[in-house]
């Protein structure tokens with residue numbers, strides 16, 4: 001096919017070079033956004049009298065037909081086309097001739113691609129936010145069911161202090177809620193129109209940029225034409241947001257993997273989310289959680305790709321920037337599938353609450369409470385800490401625990417111990433005395449759940465749509 005810039009070039013094209021230059025294999029997924037952006041542009045050209053109303057109408061109508069033909073599979077992408085923008089314009093011109101050639105008036109592919117990727121990503125952000133919100137609801141459900149189920153909380157992966165499974169789930173809720181807020185903020189910065197910035201120096205036609213933004217449901221227009229075509233911050237931000245989501249999913253996956261080992265035995269995954277071994281008949285492997293953990297690496301890698309690709313680019317557009325798409329698309333695709341499957345996996349897992357309690361019972365995770373008991377009897381904390389430590393050492397040596405140690409033994413360590421020490425080291429009491437804001441007591445966790453429900457109810461994932 002003859003190239004659009006044949007007029008300027010004398011040599012014939014080279015297939016290897018063309019293939020290297022082409023992005024249609026991956027940017028064709030933005031066909032809807034490309035066509036919608038072009039419709040808005042053509043409508044504006046007509047309204048401003050830059051082309052006639054009849055021309056504008058014909059372009060818009062034909063773009064609509066091209067869209068339907070792509071959707072129905074009647075029109076296939078031409079692998080020889082340089083990119084989706086050229087492809088759509090070429091098809092348009094082949095269908096309506098000279099009128100089609102007027103579409104690109106006052107526009108460049110540089111502001112066009114910047115618009116397309118913004119439109120595409122804002123849509124994806126909404127989809128990702130709904131997946132995050134589903135995960136948040138599942139976490140709230142799990143938390144609500146387990147506000148009384150005591151389990152050990154860990155530091156250094158050593159049993160530390162008692163919490164509940166509900167409290168634990170709400171910790172993950174907080175992490176993913178921050179992700180949701182971050183995405184909503186990235187959405188705002190993505191939702192502005194760069195169209196009208198042209199190649200970099202805008203245009204001499206008297207266009208109406210705000211009109212285009214309004215048609216597209218964008219909140220405004222970018223402020224500087226050079227920046228508009230050279231900015232990919234919003235895309236890098238999304239790659240970062242998705243990296244943090246994956247980091248959170250990966251930490252959670254790690255816990256799931258540990259928890260379904262025989263050593264922990266806290267949960268059992270539904271068969272649908274596990275696989276067997278080809279050689280060891282007894283195995284039930286947490287592959288989904290492992291894959292989520294594994295895919296975190298590529299999502300981090302994509303962030304590094306776009307950051308490094310942008311580093312050192314002079315203003316304004318440079319072809320290097322074509323490399324942004326495969327990276328961000330890969331992050332979007334992988335984060336979406338991971339969020340979806342991870343949510344389904346944890347909503348179907350079986351939580352073995354008796355195992356959680358058992359683990360909480362044999363790790364001396366009430367040793368701090370034993371020290372706090374002595375503090376309540378007047379001993380300074382540091383001294384109380386030492387007494388409690390000696391008691392733990394004694395229990396370990398004699399294979400017993402703080403709940404079962406007889407009172408006369410307690411008294412050998414400190415005369416301050418009375419019968420009420422058993423209440424102090426009782427696990428449920430240990431948890432429920434921690435009524436501090438944010439703490440594990442049932443009342444505190446219920447408050448966290450109430451706030452979470454309010455957040456989910458009020459948060460808005462709205463895409464002002466365009467037709």
Ligand code: ARG
Pocket residue numbers: 023027082083109110113317319321322323
């Ligand atoms: N395919 C290009 C990209 O993704 C579109 C913009 C091309 N602009 C240009 N001046 N060559 O970046």
